[in-house]
Amino acid sequence: xxxxxxxxxxxxxxxxxxxxxxxxxxxxxxxxxxxxxxxxxxxxxxxxxxxxxxxxxxxxxxxxxxxxxxxxxxxxxxxxxxxxxxxxxxxxxxxxxxxxxxxxxxxxxxxxxxxxxxxxxxxxxxxxxxxxxxxxxxxxxxxxxxxxxxxxxxxx
Numbered sequence: 001x002x003x004x005x006x007x008x009x010x011x012x013x014x015x016x017x018x019x020x021x022x023x024x025x026x027x028x029x030x031x032x033x034x035x036x037x038x039x040x041x042x043x044x045x046x047x048x049x050x051x052x053x054x055x056x057x058x059x060x061x062x063x064x065x066x067x068x069x070x071x072x073x074x075x076x077x078x079x080x081x082x083x084x085x086x087x088x089x090x091x092x093x094x095x096x097x098x099x100x101x102x103x104x105x106x107x108x109x110x111x112x113x114x115x116x117x118x119x120x121x122x123x124x125x126x127x128x129x130x131x132x133x134x135x136x137x138x139x140x141x142x143x144x145x146x147x148x149x150x151x152x153x154x155x156x
Contacts, residue, residue: 011156015047018149019124023049025141026109026134028126034062034070035113035122035153043070043123050127055103058096068096069110070123077120079111079139084131100127107132111142113150121154 019033030050034043043062062068064075072080072090082088085106091097100108105127113122124146134142 012047014152014156018152019047019049022124022142022145022149023126025145026126026138028128028132030105030127030129032059032070032125032127033122034059034125036120037061043074046122051103055099058099066096067091067094069108070125071096073110073112073123073125074120077112079109081109081134083107083133103127104129106130109134109142111146113146113153115150115154121150124149 015033019031022033023029023031031048032045032051033047035046036042037044040061041063045056045060048056059068059070062071062074064071067090069080069082069090080090082090085091085097085100085108088097091100107128107130108125109132110123110125112120113124115121
């Protein structure tokens, strides 16, 4: 990811717009857009919708070893879908599961943002307050969005 000042208003506006589109494409109530911080190999939130400070602080820096959907996406390189966090091994008995339940999140999906060389530059996650199972159409729209968003971010 190119170096940038994430406090710059033009960057923030782009990141917010991209996240709004991802939330709309999936029909979610909430979401986060995280970009890779190369020096620390962690994901950092650059845009968020619908979350309060405890959630944002907990997920401020996510590494591939962390037990959460975005951490698993970073580790495995593919989309992670959790239709019901209460039934997921990812969140069973974990602090991240507790944080999600406290934030009233029932379902989450995390999809990697890949540059044109296939390198992960970020993750977009969308969250629901009820159990959610994606349709093939929703996943196709999300894939098209992630492809375009990654190109826009990589071009910055």
